[in-house]
Amino acid sequence: MLSKKTKYGLKALTFLASQKGRTPVQISEIAKHENISQKFLESILLTLRKTGLLGSKKGKGGGYYLIKEPKDIPMTTVMRVLEGPIAMVPCVSLNFYEKCEDCPDEASCSVHKLMLQVRDSTLEVFRNNTLADLVP
């Protein structure tokens, strides 16, 4: 299940991408437009800024803005920042790999075999979409 954090983050990013210019947009404006708790959104935008997806400007006329063009932001990046691993089990994760504690042999594990396929197909979707593709 997609977390609200990811959901809100995606909506906020899409909203920023839909802006005409790249002038800062206030948190309150984003929160209001997307029906999101402002305080919760604050923490989400903060992590997006820390990972280099967003820039921010303080003081009057400040707010958040996209650093790169929407078409140059692949959804793989966005999803990994917001939701974490794309894979459903750590043992098939590219960026967050971990060995299973149980499961003596990965190669002969039925779960591994299935989830590898799921990861690949999901990854393909995220690779084929940039933030620009999400703007209506």
Added chain:
Amino acid sequence: MLSKKTKYGLKALTFLASQKGRTPVQISEIAKHENISQKFLESILLTLRKTGLLGSKKGKGGGYYLIKEPKDIPMTTVMRVLEGPIAMVPCVSLNFYEKCEDCPDEASCSVHKLMLQVRDSTLEVFRNNTLADLVP
């Protein structure tokens, strides 16, 4: 993230599918072979039985067994029973649809648009795999 319930359930089903005959296998044997807490596995096998995937036999020589042939058990069915909705958000779920509380217009929702693609690609993987395909 895949729950342990689903993971264990998949392993147990695969183990049962790998058996030569369809004679009942004891819970304890499955649990031991797959490194699963026996009590936890009990509850999982119980739900699999209630949804018609497994049969059980009580008393001496009893245990759980597959009712249908592995090749006739699509992974869509298994995953929905164990993990629930395949979609990452309820508003794109086929079997567990729910409208989002926020989000005034589904058609113009960026999250909806993206998650629809993810659901379709994941669904295709599960449709193309039966339990028989998971047996090593």
Added chain:
DNA sequence: GCTTACTCTATTAAATCGATAGGGTAATAA
């Protein structure tokens, strides 16, 4: 009739999630 093994209910500890509160700090305009 006794053993075996499935069946069911209840409980629990831990983790995560979503949200809230409140203060702090930096940048900008006037």
Added chain:
DNA sequence: TTATTACCCTATCGATTTAATAGAGTAAGC
């Protein structure tokens, strides 16, 4: 310089879910 705006950070909290455990109950078979 000063006031304001708006970002920044920490802490907390209730609710929910997850994974596991305990223990008693019940049906089938030898």
